[in-house]
Amino acid sequence: MNIKDAILKLFKNLAHPAGIFGTLVAIAIPALIYLAPNIKHRETIRQMDLNWPLPLFAIQFILGIVLFCFLSKDFREWIKGILPAKSVSIMTLVFAVAISIFAGTQIEARHRVQSDESVFMAVAQNMYYNHVSGTCNQGEFDKNNLQCIANSNSFKTKGLSFLYYLGMFLNGKDLHWIFTAEFIMLPLSFLLMFLAIVAWTRQPLLAFLAALLMALQPTVLFQFRSMSVEPLYIFLSALSLLVFKWAYDRNTVMHWAFLALILAFFAQTRQETIFCIFAFIIFALPKLLDKKDEKAPVFFATFTLFSVPVLLTISYFQGFGFQGGEFEAHGHFFEDLAKNWDVMTAKLDKNGNLTNPFLSYFNYLFAIGGIYLIFRAINDARKSDFTYLKILAFLLLYHIQTYVILENVSGDFTIEINQRYSLVMLPSMAFVAALPIAHMIQYFATPTNSTEKNGKGAIIGTLIAAIIFTGWTFHYKQSFNNNIMYNRNHLTIEEYEILNWLKQQPKADRFFIYGRPWHFVGYGISSIHYDEARRMSNSKMNELIEKYKGEVYYIRGLDCWDSQTYHKKAVEHRIATTCDVFEREMDMTGVKNILITNNYWVQIAKFNGRKNYNPEKIISTSELEFVPADSAASKPAVLKFHYDLNEQGQTAANWKFAILINKKIVKQGNYKYGSYDKEVDLALLQPGYNQVRFLVQDMATRSKLADISKFYFEKGNGAIALSDYPIESHTQEWGKMHKDESIDGNKFNVDGQRYMYGIGVHAASTTTFDIGKKFSTLQFSTGLDDESLCSEGVAVEVFGDGKSLAKTPFFKNGELQKVEANVAGVQKLIIKTFPKEGINCSHVDIINPVLIP
Numbered sequence: 001m002n003i004k005d006a007i008l009k010l011f012k013n014l015a016h017p018a019g020i021f022g023t024l025v026a027i028a029i030p031a032l033i034y035l036a037p038n039i040k041h042r043e044t045i046r047q048m049d050l051n052w053p054l055p056l057f058a059i060q061f062i063l064g065i066v067l068f069c070f071l072s073k074d075f076r077e078w079i080k081g082i083l084p085a086k087s088v089s090i091m092t093l094v095f096a097v098a099i100s101i102f103a104g105t106q107i108e109a110r111h112r113v114q115s116d117e118s119v120f121m122a123v124a125q126n127m128y129y130n131h132v133s134g135t136c137n138q139g140e141f142d143k144n145n146l147q148c149i150a151n152s153n154s155f156k157t158k159g160l161s162f163l164y165y166l167g168m169f170l171n172g173k174d175l176h177w178i179f180t181a182e183f184i185m186l187p188l189s190f191l192l193m194f195l196a197i198v199a200w201t202r203q204p205l206l207a208f209l210a211a212l213l214m215a216l217q218p219t220v221l222f223q224f225r226s227m228s229v230e231p232l233y234i235f236l237s238a239l240s241l242l243v244f245k246w247a248y249d250r251n252t253v254m255h256w257a258f259l260a261l262i263l264a265f266f267a268q269t270r271q272e273t274i275f276c277i278f279a280f281i282i283f284a285l286p287k288l289l290d291k292k293d294e295k296a297p298v299f300f301a302t303f304t305l306f307s308v309p310v311l312l313t314i315s316y317f318q319g320f321g322f323q324g325g326e327f328e329a330h331g332h333f334f335e336d337l338a339k340n341w342d343v344m345t346a347k348l349d350k351n352g353n354l355t356n357p358f359l360s361y362f363n364y365l366f367a368i369g370g371i372y373l374i375f376r377a378i379n380d381a382r383k384s385d386f387t388y389l390k391i392l393a394f395l396l397l398y399h400i401q402t403y404v405i406l407e408n409v410s411g412d413f414t415i416e417i418n419q420r421y422s423l424v425m426l427p428s429m430a431f432v433a434a435l436p437i438a439h440m441i442q443y444f445a446t447p448t449n450s451t452e453k454n455g456k457g458a459i460i461g462t463l464i465a466a467i468i469f470t471g472w473t474f475h476y477k478q479s480f481n482n483n484i485m486y487n488r489n490h491l492t493i494e495e496y497e498i499l500n501w502l503k504q505q506p507k508a509d510r511f512f513i514y515g516r517p518w519h520f521v522g523y524g525i526s527s528i529h530y531d532e533a534r535r536m537s538n539s540k541m542n543e544l545i546e547k548y549k550g551e552v553y554y555i556r557g558l559d560c561w562d563s564q565t566y567h568k569k570a571v572e573h574r575i576a577t578t579c580d581v582f583e584r585e586m587d588m589t590g591v592k593n594i595l596i597t598n599n600y601w602v603q604i605a606k607f608n609g610r611k612n613y614n615p616e617k618i619i620s621t622s623e624l625e626f627v628p629a630d631s632a633a634s635k636p637a638v639l640k641f642h643y644d645l646n647e648q649g650q651t652a653a654n655w656k657f658a659i660l661i662n663k664k665i666v667k668q669g670n671y672k673y674g675s676y677d678k679e680v681d682l683a684l685l686q687p688g689y690n691q692v693r694f695l696v697q698d699m700a701t702r703s704k705l706a707d708i709s710k711f712y713f714e715k716g717n718g719a720i721a722l723s724d725y726p727i728e729s730h731t732q733e734w735g736k737m738h739k740d741e742s743i744d745g746n747k748f749n750v751d752g753q754r755y756m757y758g759i760g761v762h763a764a765s766t767t768t769f770d771i772g773k774k775f776s777t778l779q780f781s782t783g784l785d786d787e788s789l790c791s792e793g794v795a796v797e798v799f800g801d802g803k804s805l806a807k808t809p810f811f812k813n814g815e816l817q818k819v820e821a822n823v824a825g826v827q828k829l830i831i832k833t834f835p836k837e838g839i840n841c842s843h844v845d846i847i848n849p850v851l852i853p
Contacts, residue, residue, distance in 0.1 A: 006286075013289040014296055022297020026304040033311045037318065045316045049153050053133035053309035057162040057268075060261055060306045067258045078246055082195070084204030087459055092208050095466060096190040096215070102473075103186060103221045106480040109179035112226035113417045114491035114519065119156050120229065121175050121522025124164035126151070128173065133158050133309070138517045140526040149528055155317045157310050159268025160229045173524045178227055185235045186224040190215045192238035193427060199245040205454055205462045206431075206438035212466055213365075214430035216473040218357035219422055222485040229269055230423035236266040237276075237427060244280055251287050256299040259284075264306035270424070271314050272404045274307065279397035283390070333403065336412045343413040344422070354479040357419065359472070365433035372436040395428055416488045437465060494557050494602050495519055497594045501604065510551040511544060513607060515559035515579070530554075530582045533607075541609045554588050556603040558596070587611045589703035593752075595813050608701045617646040618696050618705055619657075624712040627679070638679040639712055643694060648673035654700040660693040662686060671696055685712070687719040688779060688850030689757065711756050711848070722780065722849035723759050725769055728828075732765035733839050742785040743843045750783035751814045755847045760785070763794045763833035763842035771851060776824045780849035782808065783816040788843045793836035796844065800826035810836045816847075823851070 014023060036045050068075070083089060111117050119135050126136040129146035138149040164178055171177040190211050197207035214220060214234075224231045243262050247255035259280075267274045288296040344358040377388040405411050405421050413419045445457035486492055502510075512520050512527040520527035533554075536544070545552050560579035588605035595601055622642040629637040645657065655671035661684055680692075689711055696706040713721060723739050735743050738760035742748055748755035758780070761767065782796045793810040798821040806821035823829060835842045 010285055010289040013292050016292045018294050018297045019292065022294075022299075022301045025297075026300035029304045029308065030311050033308070033315045034318070037315055042316065045312055046153055049309075049312040049316050050132050050134045050151065052312065053158045054127050054131055054162070054165075056306060056308055057158070057265075060265060061162075061166070064258065064261045064265075067254060067261070071254060071258060074250065075246065078249065079195070082199045082202075082245075084198055084207075085454065085459075088204045088208060088454070091459070091463060091466070092191065092194050092211070095208075095212055095470065096187040098470065099190065099212075099215050099221070100183075100187045103225055103480075104183060106477055107221060107225040108483060108486070109183065109225050110483075110486055110496050111492040112223060112228050112485065112489070113420060114489065114495050115516060116156065116417075117227040117229075118495075118516070118519040118522045119154050120160045120227070121164065121178075122518040123154055123156070123158060123161035124168065124175065125173070125521055125524065127161060127165040128168050133161070135518055136521050138528040138532055139521045140511070140528075141524060146521075149532060153313075153316055155271070155313060156229070157268045157271060157273075157313060159265055159309075160232050162268075163232070175523060179225070182227060182231050183224055185231050186215065186221075189224075189231070189235045189238055192235065192242055196238050196241035196245065197431065199242060203438065203454075205442065205458055206434055209434035209438050209462060209465065210427075210431040212430075212469060213362065213434055214427050216469055217359060217362060217426055217430075218354060218473065218476065218479065219419060219485065220426060221473075221480070222357055223420060223423055226486075228420055228423075230420050233266075233269040233273065234423055234427055236262070236269060240266045240280065244284070248284065248287055251290070251295070253294050253298050256284075256288065256295050257302050260299045260302035261306060264303050267307050267310050270401075270405070271310060271317075272401045272408065272424075274310055274314070275401040275404050276398045277303070278400065279394050282397060283394055331407075332412070333407045336406050340406075340411070340413040340422075343419070352478075353482060354476055354484055356413070356416075357479075357485045358422070361472070362429070362433060365437070366429040369432035369435045369437075372439075373432055376435075395432070399425065399428065416485075419485070438462070441465065490558055490596055490600070491516075493596050497596065497602055498555065498557075498604070499523075501592055501594070508551050509548055510553065511548045512553050512555060513582075514555045515557055530578050534582060534585065538610050538612075545607070545609060550606065552607040553591075554582070554586065554605045554607045556583070556601070556605075558600055558602075560600075584615070585610060587698075587701065587703060589701055593814065601814075606701075606703075608703060613647050613651045613705075615705065619694055619708060620644045620646065621694055621708055621710060624692060624710050626712075637682045637716075639682060639685065639690075639692075640677065640679045641692065641710070642675070642677050644675045645671055645673055645696075647671070654698055655705065656697050656699055658695045658697075660691075660695065662690055663693075682714065682716070685714045687714055687717050687852045688721070689713055689848035709754065713757075713850075718853040720775075720851045721757065722769070722778070722846075722851055723757060725771070725851065728768045728770045730761075730765070730767045732762045732833075734762045737761050737765075737767070742787055742845060744785075744787050746785070746787050748845045748847055749786045750781075750816050750845055750847070752786065753816075755781075755845070757848055759846040759849065761833060761844050761846065763791075763835040763839060763844050765833045765844070767831045769829040769831075771823065771826060771829045773825050773827055775826075775851040775853055776822065777852040778805075778819075778821045778823045778829065778849070779852065780819050781816055781847040782819060783811065783845055783847070784813045784841075785843040785845050786813065788841040791835070791841040791843070792838065794842050794844055795834045795836070796846075797832050797834065798823075799828075799830040799832065801828050 014020070033045065036042070122135045122137070123133060125146055126132045126134060126148060130148060132151060134151045135154045136146060136148040137152050140147050140149070164175060167177065167181060168175070193214060194207045194211040197210055198204050201207065220234070240262050243259050247259040263277055263280055267277060284299070288299055341363065343356050344363050345360040346355040346358070349355050373388060373392055377392045380387065381389045402425055405424060409418070411418055411421050413422070441461040442453040442458045445461045446453050446455060510525060512525060513530060513533045514520060514527055515530065517527035517529050556579055587608040587610065589608060590603065590605045592604040593601050620643065625640045627638050627640050629635060652671045652673070656668065657671040658668040659666050659678065661680060664684070666680060666684070667678065690713070692710045692712065694706065694708040695704070697704050730737055738745060740757050742760040743762045748758060748760070759767070778798060784791050784794060791812065793812050795808050795810045796817070796819065797807040798805045798819065800821070800823050805823065806819050808817040808819060811817055831846065833842070833844045
C-alpha cells in the first residue's frame with residue numbers, strides 16, 4: 001500500500017458518526033477558545049481561565065485513577081514484558097540512587113527563578129483556599145481563609161500548582177515541602193526515561209546511557225533541587241512516552257483514553273508543551289485509525305477537553321510580550337542558538353569551576369550523535385528499515401516546541417534565568433548523544449557472529465562508560481557547592497536571605513509589605529504591596545499593627561533600587577520612587593540590613609504606621625562656629641551652634657533628644673519645641689575632625705526619627721586634614737580620585753551614614769604624600785561607599801618609607817574601619833587599597849583623614 005492509499009484509509013476509518021463528532025469536538029474547542037478574545041470575549045476567557053482549571057484537573061485526576069485501577073493488572077503484565085535483564089535493571093537503580101544522593105547532599109534546596117516559581121505557589125494557595133486558579137498577588141491569611149486582595153490571571157500553566165494543591169492536603173499549607181517533592185522526581189524521572197526508551201527500542205544499554213547522561217547534567221541536578229516546572233516536564237515527558245508505548249501495544253479505547261489524560265496534563269507544564277503533542281498524535285494515528293471504532297474520537301475529545309486549562313491561558317495571553325530589554329522575542333532564533341551553544345560549551349573559570357551549569361562534552365557528544373542518527377536513518381531506510389528514520393521524525397516533530405520557546409520568549413542562555421529552557425531539550429539530546437556510544441560499545445564487545453548485543457562484555461563496557469561520565473560530573477563537586485546556578489539570580493538570593501532571617505525569629509503571625517507580595521503568599525504568609533498599604537487609612541493601619549501584635553514589616557528589596565540592579569535584557573522595571581515615597585510617609589524602625597549583590601541591600605523594618613509629623617522639620621541646625629577666647633570677659637574659646645526643635649504637641653510627647661560629640665553625650669532630655677544655642681568647650685574636642693551629632697528618637701516605638709551630623713576640624717594644635725595636604729603621586733585602576741566625594745562624585749555614604757570630608761578612590765590604588773617627618777599620628781576611617789555594593793572586599797594599608805604601619809582586614813560594604821598609624825619620623829607616607837578579588841565596585845572612601853604633629 002502506498003502512502004496516499006494509507007492516508008485515505010485512515011480518513012475512511014475516521015468517517016463514522018463517533019469519529020466525526022470526536023474530531024469536530026477536538027477542533028472546535030481550541031478554535032473557539034483562541035478566537036474568543038478576538039471577538040470581544042476576552043473577559044469571558046479571563047473568567048474561565050480563573051475558574052475552570054481546578055475542576056477540570058480534579059475530574060482528570062479522578063478519571064486517571066479510575067482508569068489505571070481498571071488497567072493495573074494489564075500494566076503489570078506489560079511492564080514485566082519489557083523489563084531488561086536483572087543486571088541492567090540493578091545497574092540502573094544503583095546509578096539513579098547514587099546521583100540522587102549526590103544531588104541531595106551537594107546542592108542546596110532553593111529557588112532557581114524567583115517570581116516565576118512563587119507564582120506557582122501563590123496559585124496553589126488560591127486553589128486550596130478559594131478554588132480559583134489565578135495568582136493571589138496580595139492576600140491575608142485569617143484562620144482557615146485566604147482573603148486575596150488582588151487576583152490575577154497567570155501566564156504560567158497551572159499543572160504544577162495543581163500538584164502542590166493536592167500535596168497541601170497531606171503535607172500542609174507551608175509549601176517548603178515541595179523542595180523534597182521535586183527532588184523525589186529526579187530518580188523517578190531517571191527510571192521512567194530508562195523504561196520508556198527500553199519499551200520503544202528494546203535496547204536497554206542505550207536506554208541506561210541516555211537516562212544517565214540526562215541525569216548527570218548540572219543544570220538538571222540544580223533544577224531538581226529547586227521548585228522549577230522543568231523537572232515536572234522531564235518527569236511527565238518520560239511518563240508520556242512510556243504510557244504511549246503501552247497504549248500503542250494494547251491498542252484499546254481505555255488505554256488510549258488514559259494516554260490522552262496523561263498527555264493533557266503534560267501539556268500543562270509549559271504553554272509551549274502543547275506543540276510537542278503533535279508528535280504523539282501523528283505517530284499514534286495508524287493505531288488509532290486501524291479500524292472504525294471509538295479509539296480515535298475518545299482520544300481526541302479527551303485530550304482536547306482536558307487541555308482546556310492551557311488553551312485558556314494561551315488564548316488570554318496571546319500577543320503578550322514575554323521578554324523585553326535589549327532582546328525582544330521573535331526574530332533571534334538562529335542568533336540565540338549560536339549564543340546558547342557558546343554558553344553550553346563555555347570554558348571553566350580561573351578557579352576551575354563551571355562557568356555555566358553545562359558540561360561541554362555532552363554537547364559535542366550530541367553533535368556527533370546527531371550526525372550518526374541522520375546517517376543511520378538514511379542508510380537503514382535504503383534497506384527498508386525505517387526505525388531510525390521514525391525516531392528522527394518523532395524528535396523533529398517533538399521539538400517544534402523548542403523552536404516556539406526560543407522564538408517566543410527570547411531563549412538566549414546568556415540570560416541565566418533562561419537556561420532552564422534547556423531541560424526541554426536535554427532528554428532528547430541525551431538520547432541522541434547516547435546512540436553512538438551504546439552502539440559502539442555493543443559493536444566492540446559483541447563476539448564475532450554473535451547476535452547477543454547486550455551480553456556481559458557490553459554490560460561491562462557500558463558500566464565503565466557510566467562510571468567515567470558519573471565521575472566527571474561528581475568531580476565538579478565544588479561548582480555544585482558554590483551554587484553556580486543560584487547565586488547570579490538576585491531575587492532568589494533576596495528571598496533566601498529573608499526566609500533565613502525569618503527562621504531566626506520567634507514563631508508568630510506576621511504581615512509583610514513588599515514589592516512582590518505573592519512571594520510571601522506562596523508560603524502561606526500574609527503580604528500586600530506598598531501601594532495597597534499607602535491606600536490604608538490611619539485607623540486601618542493601627543488595627544493591622546494591633547492584630548499582628550506589632551509583627552508588621554516593610555521590606556525594601558530589589559524593586560526599590562535603581563536601574564543598575566537588574567539585567568538589561570529583563571522585562572521588569574524598578575519602582576524605586578514608590579519605595580522612596582512610602583518611606584517618607586511611613587514610620588518604621590530598621591531591624592535588618594542584608595547585603596545581596598550588584599548594588600543593593602535587602603532592608604527589613606518594623607512598620608509602625610503612617611508618620612504624624614514632618615520628618616524634615618523635626619530639627620534644623622546651623623553650621624558649627626568657632627568663637628575665640630575673650631580674655632577681658634574671662635571666656636575660653638568655644639564651639640558654638642544653634643538648633644531648632646520644630647515639632648510640638650502630643651506628637652512629640654514620647655520623643656527624646658540628644659547631642660553627642662565624638663560619641664560622648666553632651667546634652668540629652670525630652671524633645672521640647674523651641675530654639676536653642678549651645679556652646680562646647682574646645683577642651684572636649686580632639687585634634688582633627690570632630691563629629692557633632694543631633695539625635696531624635698521616639699521611645700514608644702524605639703525608632704530613630706532624626707540623625708544629623710556636623711563636622712568641625714580642630715587645627716589649633718597643628719593638625720592638618722590629609723585631604724588638604726599636597727599629593728606627591730596617585731594611581732588607581734579605574735576612574736579618578738575625588739576630594740570630599742566618592743569615586744562617583746557623591747557625598748560619602750558608608751552603611752547609611754553620611755560624611756563630609758576625605759578622599760574617594762577606587763581600589764587598587766596607591767596614594768603618596770611627602771609629609772617631611774613633621775607628624776606623629778595618622779588617623780582616618782575607611783569603608784566601601786554605599787553607591788556601589790558588589791565589591792568582593794577591600795583592604796587598606798598604610799606604609800611609611802616602605803614599611804607597613806597599619807592594615808585593615810578585608811572589609812565589605814556596611815563596615816567602617818578605624819585606622820591609626822604612628823608616622824613619627826616618616827618622610828614618604830603611602831596609603832594603598834587592595835581588592836580581594838576583581839576590582840568591580842571597589843569604591844573606597846578615606847574618611848576624615850588627619851595628620852597630627
